[in-house]
Amino acid sequence: MKSVSAEIDMVEKTLHELVRRPRLIRSTYWSTHVEGLLARPGLRVQDKQRLAALLDLISAVAPTGDLSQDLRADALAAT
Structure with a gap:
């Protein structure tokens, strides 16, 4: 069970980092990944809540839809 918590820690850290860059989130991929973790038997209540x-x-962060606009904004911000 400890390995599941470690995996959740890694996913949690990654997603918290990605929410600062919503266009990078592949919502379907991450939702499927998290749902797969939720489907594992024997999860602790705390892990299910996390x-x-x-x-x-994931559902609260929506990409803007125009990737080219996002990339230009990033380029401007980097200068």
């Missing part, structure tokens, strides 16, 4: 919070986080 995963549910991550699903909420």
Whole structure:
């Protein structure tokens, strides 16, 4: 069970980093990944709550839809 918590830690850290750059989130990929973790048998209640919070986080962050606009904004911000 400790390995599941470590995996959740890694996913949680990655998603918290990605929410600062919403266009980089592949929502479907991460939702599927988190749902796969949720489907594992024997999860602790705390782990289920963390995963549910991550699903909420993924659904709350929506890409702008125009990737070229996002890339230009990043280029401007980097200068």
